[in-house]
Amino acid sequence: MTPQGLAHAVPDADADDATVIRLSRHEPEQFTELFRRHAPHIQRYVVRRLGTDAADDIVAETFLLAFRQRDRYDLARADARPWLYGIATNLIGRHRRAEIRLYRALARTGADPVTEPFTDRVDDRVSADHASRQLAAALARLSAELRDTMLLAAWSDLSYEQIAVALGVPTGTVRSRLSRARSKLRQTMGDVDPSALAEEPPL
Amino acid sequence: MNEMDLLTRFRAEVPLGVSPHAEELFQAGMGDHATERPVAPAPRHLLARIGLPWRFAIAAGLAAGLVAGLLIAVQPSRPPRLTAVQPSSPAPTLTAKLLADRAAAAALTGPTVPGGQWVYQRTVTYQASPPAGMPARLTQGSWQTAEGSLSYNPGVWGYGADHSLYSKLGSLPPNPIALDRYLAKLSYPNANATQTNNDVAAFSTIEQLLSTAILPPSVNAELYRALGDIPTVQVKSHITDVDGRAGIAFLLPETSQSANLEIILDASDYSYLAQAAWEPSNGSPNSAIPFTETAVLTTTLVSGPGSVQADSAPPSPAELTVEQAAMALLNNQKAGLGVPDPSQWIYRELGADGGTRDVWARADDTEQASYVNGTLVTCARSTSCAGGTTWLVSAGPAFDVVDPSMRGPWLPYNPQPLLDKLNTYRTGCLDTAGYCNAVGVIANLLNGYADVGISSLTWYFSLADVPGVTVQHITDAAGRADLEFSFPFTSGVTGILFDASTYRFAGYVQSGAQTLLLQQANVAGPGVLP
Numbered sequence: 001m002t003p004q005g006l007a008h009a010v011p012d013a014d015a016d017d018a019t020v021i022r023l024s025r026h027e028p029e030q031f032t033e034l035f036r037r038h039a040p041h042i043q044r045y046v047v048r049r050l051g052t053d054a055a056d057d058i059v060a061e062t063f064l065l066a067f068r069q070r071d072r073y074d075l076a077r078a079d080a081r082p083w084l085y086g087i088a089t090n091l092i093g094r095h096r097r098a099e100i101r102l103y104r105a106l107a108r109t110g111a112d113p114v115t116e117p118f119t120d121r122v123d124d125r126v127s128a129d130h131a132s133r134q135l136a137a138a139l140a141r142l143s144a145e146l147r148d149t150m151l152l153a154a155w156s157d158l159s160y161e162q163i164a165v166a167l168g169v170p171t172g173t174v175r176s177r178l179s180r181a182r183s184k185l186r187q188t189m190g191d192v193d194p195s196a197l198a199e200e201p202p203l
Numbered sequence: 204m205n206e207m208d209l210l211t212r213f214r215a216e217v218p219l220g221v222s223p224h225a226e227e228l229f230q231a232g233m234g235d236h237a238t239e240r241p242v243a244p245a246p247r248h249l250l251a252r253i254g255l256p257w258r259f260a261i262a263a264g265l266a267a268g269l270v271a272g273l274l275i276a277v278q279p280s281r282p283p284r285l286t287a288v289q290p291s292s293p294a295p296t297l298t299a300k301l302l303a304d305r306a307a308a309a310a311l312t313g314p315t316v317p318g319g320q321w322v323y324q325r326t327v328t329y330q331a332s333p334p335a336g337m338p339a340r341l342t343q344g345s346w347q348t349a350e351g352s353l354s355y356n357p358g359v360w361g362y363g364a365d366h367s368l369y370s371k372l373g374s375l376p377p378n379p380i381a382l383d384r385y386l387a388k389l390s391y392p393n394a395n396a397t398q399t400n401n402d403v404a405a406f407s408t409i410e411q412l413l414s415t416a417i418l419p420p421s422v423n424a425e426l427y428r429a430l431g432d433i434p435t436v437q438v439k440s441h442i443t444d445v446d447g448r449a450g451i452a453f454l455l456p457e458t459s460q461s462a463n464l465e466i467i468l469d470a471s472d473y474s475y476l477a478q479a480a481w482e483p484s485n486g487s488p489n490s491a492i493p494f495t496e497t498a499v500l501t502t503t504l505v506s507g508p509g510s511v512q513a514d515s516a517p518p519s520p521a522e523l524t525v526e527q528a529a530m531a532l533l534n535n536q537k538a539g540l541g542v543p544d545p546s547q548w549i550y551r552e553l554g555a556d557g558g559t560r561d562v563w564a565r566a567d568d569t570e571q572a573s574y575v576n577g578t579l580v581t582c583a584r585s586t587s588c589a590g591g592t593t594w595l596v597s598a599g600p601a602f603d604v605v606d607p608s609m610r611g612p613w614l615p616y617n618p619q620p621l622l623d624k625l626n627t628y629r630t631g632c633l634d635t636a637g638y639c640n641a642v643g644v645i646a647n648l649l650n651g652y653a654d655v656g657i658s659s660l661t662w663y664f665s666l667a668d669v670p671g672v673t674v675q676h677i678t679d680a681a682g683r684a685d686l687e688f689s690f691p692f693t694s695g696v697t698g699i700l701f702d703a704s705t706y707r708f709a710g711y712v713q714s715g716a717q718t719l720l721l722q723q724a725n726v727a728g729p730g731v732l733p
Contacts, residue, residue, distance in 0.1 A: 016362055022411070025461065026403055028233065035229055039221040048217045059221065060228030067233065071462055071480050072330060072495045075411060076345065076354055078361040115216040135209050154210035161356065161616075168338075185206040 017080035021073050031070065035063050038081060042088050045155050049092050049099055051114045058095075062088040077165070085156050086166035089148050100140045107137035138185045149174055150181040297438045299453060302468075303379075303431020307424035309473040316417045316504065319518045319526050320349040323503045323511050329445040331481075331494040340445070342500070346508045351416035353529055355508035360660045362533060382429040399458050402433050406455045410466050413475050414499065430466065442467065444477040444498045457482055467498075475499065508664060509617025521667040524674045524686060528706035529660050545569075545602055549653055550733055551595075552722035554681055554710075559721060563729040566653035567602030568595050572729030579730045595651025598630045599644040602652055618664040625665070632695025638669045639692045646696045649708040650720065666699065676703060680717050685709050 015023075017034060024030035042062055046055040065087050066073075066080075073083065092099065106112045110133055139147060145167075152163045160178070164171040316322070327342045346355040354361045386408045387401035396404070409426045412418060418426070430436060430453050439452040449470040457463045462482035469476050477498035506514040507522060518526070545567035553560045563572040563581075571592055572581040582588040596602075604614055615621045622641045630643035645662045666672065671691040677700070679685045684703040689712075690696070698712030700719070710719035724733035 018362075022407075025407065026400060032230075032233065035221075035226070039225065039229070040219050043221045043225060044214065044217050044219050048214050052222070056222050056225040056228060059225040060232060063229050064232040074328075074497075076347070076361075076415060078354075112213075112216065132209055132213070135206055135213075138206075151210070154207060155214045182206060 016078040018073070018075045018078045021070050021080065022075055024067075024070055028067070031063075031067050034066070034080060034084075038084055039063065041081075041157070042084055045085065045151075046088055046092060048114060048155055049102075049151060050095055051098075051102060052117050054095055054098065058088060058091045061091055065091075079162070081156070082158055082162040082165035085152060085158060085163075086168065089152065089166060093144060093148070096144055103136040103140035107133045107140065135185065138187075142181060142184060146177055146181040146184065149177040150185070153178055297440065297451070298431075299433075299436040299438050300431040302438050302451065302453065302473075303427045303429075306427040306430075306468055306473040310423035310427055311420050313420045313423060315419055316349040317517045318348070318350045319523045320417070320515075321346055321355075321505050321507050321510070321518070322349050322417050323501075323505045325500040326497055327445060327500055328497045329495065344511070346505070347415070348526060349417035351412075353508075353526060353533075360529060360533065379425070379428040379432040382425055383433055386429065398434075402435050402455065403458060403461045403464075405429065405433055406436065406453075406464055406466075407461070410464065410478050413466060414478050414497070417502070439465065440470075444479075445496045446477075446498045446500060448476055448498075450476050452479075465496075467496075507618060507668065509619060519667070521672045521674045521688065522664075524688075525663045525667040528663050528701065531704075531706040532660060547653060548726050548728050548731070550722070550724050550726045550731065551720060554717075554719040554721045556716065557680075561732075562595065563726065563731075564595055564651065568651045569602070571595070581729050596647045598628045598640075599625070599647045600628070605648060605652055616661065618661055618668050621661055622665040622668055630695055632692060634692045634694070637671065637690070637692060639690070639695045641665065642669060642690050642692070642699070643696045646699055646711040646713075649699070650711065650718075653725075679710060679719055681719050681721060683709065683719075687712070 017037070020030055020033045020037075024034070039059060043055055043059045046058050046062075050058065062084060066084055073080070077083070102113050106114075139150075142150065148167060149163060152158055152166060153160065156163070156166075158166060160174045161171050164174045167174070169177075323344060323346050325342065325344045327340060329340050331339070343356075347353060352362065383405040384401070387396060387404040389404070389408060391400060391404060409430050412426060413423070433455065435455060435458075437454045437456065439454045442450050442452055444450045444467050450467040451470045451473075452465040452467040455461070455464040462480045465477075465479040466475070467477040467479065468474065477496055479494065479496035481494040503511065503513050504515040505512060506516065507518075545565065547566040548563055549566055551562045551564070553562060561573060564570065569585075570581065570583045571594065572579055574580070580588070582592045584592075584594070600614060615624050622638055625644045626635065626638050626641035628640055628644050630640050630647075632639035632643055645666060648662060649659070666688050669690055673689050675687055675689065677685050677687045679700060685700040686703050686706070688699045688701070690698065694714075696711050696713050697715075698717075700709040700711060700717070701707065702709045708720060710717055712718075722733075726733055
């Protein structure tokens, strides 16, 4: 597939994502470096939300969509993960009912359909405890936007500013969605917030 | 166990890794793409290059008996924009070289901005077909240093647009053609590139430098001249940018390597306005880049990241030092220093009063252990022994508030409001109007909370905002080369020390005595040495 006579700049292993994307604008092959870097995490996120079967297509499509939009990437953003998680989250949104079915199955039976394929790696797995089942039931009831925000917060390792970029909303919206999502989850599960560190302990 | 912990456990049950099938699908998709772009495209008819929507517009115009001169493109997803359609015998207009000369002359009259100066820029980006959930028109403000090394969006630190590129511009080649070759070489350092490769690389590199960095006037001028000497660059007159301003553009026509790329200048004073890219669809939905343009609305010199007030005073030594620290921390972050779990035990060896002390503490400082009379004593903040424990974070916000992993309520993002907020905690010092409480709290946070990564950069920038702060090189009591930030206080923490090469926290000065962080490592539990 490589056109003859084209030179190939090889990105440094420690070049930031923006540099890789910039190079890939002239040399499409460079984009595979972005896949190598981030696909494992994106895959874990998508598998956790939709299970292994649906995940393969969505992970590949995330990176192919990103590839096709790379000329529009804002090179001022050195870290491409918010962009990639945003695309993946949009794609997951097309499978909302499948995702909700998975949470309901876990809530009802205590067996997690998502992790079943990995059970041989976790020999001592036991069926989910009461709190996990309650949480799954609560996740199924969250609105799509609250669930997207909450699960990016819990499962993507993005900061809330990066989540704002991923979802295309102001950071204030991320904060308020998270606070609403957490209070909704707690309403179901009972508030078990551990005592926080006092703001002004004795000197 | 709260909902966040439970969710974390949910994720831990899924292994990290990409499946072979996902990788195959991706590679297959990439392969399809490569075949869509011919290496040497057959010459295409002008109308074919223009793309379907334009073709219909032109056809309609001809049918109505109009001579195709200037017409408004009516692609529905694109804002109305005057587009020059080349008649078969084009009237001679400005050549690219002439436009380049005018732009270069205008650039030379621009201001000289010192390196490290923070710049606040507001831009508007228009995308004809934005990603789902994104608006077509997005106005954003962001900060970066003039030379493009550091960038800041509220709470988010990063490298600037091209921090490595600018540093390479130090010794410019002597003429525009050589500069084009030099810039192309940055993208293609190793082998022979085609002329098209070189043209696209030089054009897009110049585009990036012009759009993001505040360059010295002479460098700016050289870049414009180099633009005029790219053989295939054309001039597109009588256009407006997405903000409605009259412009004139350098156009690099679409090639097998890139979309149509435009650098749009102000039509009257030739200052930089915007960059745009678009590629007519050739029938394949995957190959078209719908029109996208980013225009600079305002550029303001400011006192620091997070500030929007115009302030052209050059950066202070403390600010420049903090910028160096920021670069060092960003570089270290890439080496993989992550934020530990709040419950992670961390061993610290602290040096004070000529002796050393071993302290074990959880990353969030909610539990601590140390030897008292030969016995390891462990105490949690919630238990009765807490009052007798010397906590690393004796006053300040809870780790939940500091930890970037999204628990609230959150501290202000920008350095100055953060300084004001941290100054509301009471550390017992006297110069409260001079931010002594804030400095004491920041010393606590750096000393007592585990590395929260890049988020802690805001603390550094807050320190540079304290009135009267000075920076000096010192040798600390352990013989290490440090940078000391000194504050003009009569009590409390009067100095914070950073390693002079890594810029990581090294200790603090209180009541004239140094407390030094000599060693720090994650360990399995209290009493365990690394």
